[in-house]
Ligand code: SF4
């Protein structure tokens with residue numbers, strides 16, 4: 325069963341929920357797809373790390389062969405190529421590795437070279453396999469790392485928790501496409517409501533079953549909860565705005581392991597999620 329946890333922005337509690345669900349599952353796989361800022365490993369502190377580099381092809385020009393026709397520049401819809409009049413400039417970091425320029429060059433002046441944009445780490449915490457995608461600083465395109473992680477997902481059995489990137493852009497879409505069930509994490513604010521609406525729309529576009537976890541819940545009015553009630557969305561858990569939870573998390577601890585209250589909460593949430601996912605499969 326593959327469960328993707330998502331939220332419309334960072335800091336909502338997506339990783340808190342993901343990490344604790346994986347811990348509650350006991351034997352599970354956790355994939356950190358928030359590759360620009362992965363932090364699930366800070367809680368798990370996995371051991372026996374194996375690292376795999378992620379590389380993408382980018383064009384390289386043979387200046388002897390290039391006659392400056394600019395057909396490659398016109399072909400690149402990502403504006404990763406420019407011709408100064410004297411030479412072809414290649415902007416590696418915005419190249420999407422489509423290979424189009426290599427195909428259109430009449431002089432066969434372009435070839436491909438692989439360059440490293442990040443890595444995927446795999447380690448173990450108790451019986452949880454921890455997979456972490458890491459995009460190198462300054463890189464703009466994370467999709468190849470997510471594709472690598474999704475290739476891992478296809479081969480994983482049992483409970484798989486996918487900690488999706490924040491937002492609802494194409495990197496989020498890539499990370500949820502293999503999921504059987506989506507868990508939307510929402511904050512109790514107007515901004516949180518806006519973000520919930522974004523991921524709710526995404527869940528509908530993908531036509532996947534989903535439920536909502538309300539985080540940082542107080543006794544104040546909660547616009548996200550009201551939205552769920554109005555739209556008849558299933559609320560699977562309410563995580564309180566809680567000093568103990570904040571302290572455990574800020575110390576890099578896993579609440580499921582350290583607090584009987586939260587062991588109960590996340591254990592119940594996992595059961596709810598698995599029941600819901602099974603009922604919708
Ligand atoms: S490979 Fe594609 S994206 Fe990259 S420079 Fe060539 S045409 Fe542009």
Ligand code: SF4
Pocket residue numbers: 385389390391392393394395396397407412428429430431432433434
């Ligand atoms: S298409 Fe080929 S020959 Fe024309 S500018 Fe590009 S690299 Fe040079």
